[in-house]
Amino acid sequence: MFLSATALWAGVLSSRAIPGYAAGDDAAPAPSALPSAESPDFDFETLVLRMKEKAGTAHAQVTPDLPELLSGLDYDQHRAIRFSPDRAVWKDSEGSYRLHAFHPGWLYNETVDLYEIVDGKARPLAFTGADFDYGAPLDADRFRDLTLPGIAGFRLHHPLNTPEFFDELIVFLGASYFRALGKGNVYGLSARGLAVDTAVGGPExxxxxxxxxxERPAKGAREMRLYAELDSESVTGAYQFTIKPGINTVVEVDARIFLRSDVERLGIAPLTSMFLFGENDRLGFDDYRPEVHDNDGLMILRGDGQRLWRPLRNPGSLALSFFREESPAGFGLLQRDRGFDHYQDTEAKYQRRPSLWIEPVNDWGSGQVMLAEIPADKEIHDNIVAFWVPEAGAVAGSEHRFAYRMIWGQDPEPGTELARVIATGTGHGGAAASDPDPDLRKFVVEFAGDTMSGLGADDPVEPRLSVRNGSVRHKHLQRLEGGTWRAILDIEREAPDRSVEMILALQLDGSDITETWLYQWSGNS
Structure with missing residues (x-):
């Protein structure tokens, strides 16, 4: 559950294309589908039936016997291997996609197989050492004639930011992890095909x-479609991905899931991110940067239109939050704060990390959005997990279908007339000159939006506030210059061994005019 972002994504290049790598370059021929009269017909429903049948058999762990040349690679050696751009799959086609492979070895000893679908038939793609560049400290001659038993993963390139360059668009690498980019983004949070038994007290x-x-990209086609087989001890699955690049890149997912055995917690559309510190949670970090995080909040859009905003934290101990929903309209991990001045990091570029919004297509019924916040002391660790947990029993023999859109980009959340939470700050409670009291804490929440910008300080705006395991010592609402509204709360904790839960929205004439802010105060943050 606690994941190293560096380990999972070592070898992934920056989100910009390699300079000079353009559509018309002359180069050596790229890997291609192996010709075979035996190539089977392919369609998604046949894949679904095959994975359903496979769920009725025992799981067989198949780990290729990698030659010592690959299995013995260390971190520095593996990161010295790069796919050769002039060997990209479909480089000589008229389509607008190129495929690069990731080399097996180091952490990636379980390989994946790739097939190209042409005229309805699936043909295997093969890769060799000739498709990669081997830099120092490796001896390239030792790898030149190497036949690979599979690849670690792959990425797709597409002219996302400018027509001249094939930028990285989406990467599939490690277990069921993948991540994508909208226009102008750099890589940040990840997604997974499925989560099984996350934070249940036993092994995940x-x-x-x-x-x-x-599917081989057709000339002029902007969409890309691919399919995947999912397998583990407890589940099998068939997935269809339809990728639509743009300012916000949309990935449409059709997931068919079959259970071999009972699962205590099934996680649908899992999101994995990093939150080290921010304006609401800086304790213990001596850093010139004001904030370090891939995403700053979880948003949930309820079926009745209510919007919930939960700022992320880096807690002192594992914190789990559950938000019960009926047919949710969506949820996601967002990076709302886009100002460079709030991060001051010219390399990580946290202000350009994508938000990811999940929008169900079919009816997901009853369940919960689960948020796991895991203590972390370095930004290389992914310590935030969010996913949907269906209420319907995840029992052996059951099958499930979840269709949803994933929207990756700068601002993928759906529009609203409600004012949004734009900042959450915390500090010791009471007056500035008072001595800190560990059971008294101040929370400052700011709202902004068109519905509030025209209101004056004398308009009857009131807070709708509820607190569990705490009492309100002081609350004050004020209008700031520019139309932003600020709520200032002093909250006194009751039972010190339990978290304080707070819910806040602003109302006018008894109706909410803002989204609902949720917060959990545990420890002293």
Whole structure:
């Protein structure tokens, strides 16, 4: 559950294209589908039936016997291997996508198989050492004639930011992890195909995408479609991904899931991110940067239109939050704060990390959005997890279908007339000159939006506030210059061994004019 972002994504290049890598370059021929009269017909429903049948058999862990040349690679050696751009799959086609492979070895000893779908038939794609560049400290001659038993993963390139360059668009690498970019983004949070038994008190299971089928991109087509087989001890699955790049890149997912055995907690559309510190939670970090995080909040859009905003934290101990919903309209991990001055990091560029919004397509019924916040002391660790937990029993023999859109980009959350939470600050309670009291804390929440900007300080705006395991010592609402509204709360904790839960929205004439702010105060943050 506690994941190293560096480990999972070592070898992923920056989100910009390699300079000079353009559509018309002359180069050596790229890997291609192996010709075979035996190439089977392919369609998604047949894949679904095959994975359903597979769920009725025992899981067989298949780990390729990598040659010592690969299995013995260390971190520095593996990161010295790069796919050669002039060997990109479909480089000589008229389509607008290019495929690069990731080399097996180091952490990536479980390989995946790739197939290309042409005229309805699936043909295997093969890669060799000739498709990669081997830099120092490796001896390239030792790898030149190497036949690979599969690849670690792949990425797709597309002219996302400018017509001249094939930028990285989406990466599938490690277990069922993948991540995508909207225009102007750099890589940040990740998604997974499925989460199994996350934070249940025992070992977490990580299903793997073991095989991918990619439709050869047609000339002029902006969409890309691919399919994946999912497999693990407890589940199998068939996934269809339809990728639509743009200012916000949309990935449409059709997930068919089959359970081999009972699962205590099934996580649908899992999101994995990093929050080290921010304006609401800086304790223990001596850093010139004001904030360090891939995302700053979880947003939930309820079926009745209510919007919930929960700022993320880096807690002192594992914190789990559950938000019960009926047919949710969406949820996601967002990076709302886009100002460079709030991060001051010219390399990580946290202000350009994507938000990811999940929008159900079919009816997901009853369940919960789960948020896990895990203590972390370095920004290399992904310590935030969010996903949907269906109420319907995840029992052996059951099958499930979840269709949803994933929207990756600068601002993918749906529009609203409600004012949004734009900042959350915390500090010791009471007056500035008072001595800190560990059971008294101040919370400052700011709202902004068109519905509030025209209101004057004399308009009857009132807070709707509820507190569990605490009492309100002081509350004050004020209008700031520019139309932002600020709520200032002093909250006194009751039972010191339990978290304080707070809910706040601003109302006019008894109706909410803002989204609802949720917060959990545990420890002293």
């Amino acid at each position: 299971e990580f299903p793997r995408f073991t095989r991918f089928y990619l």
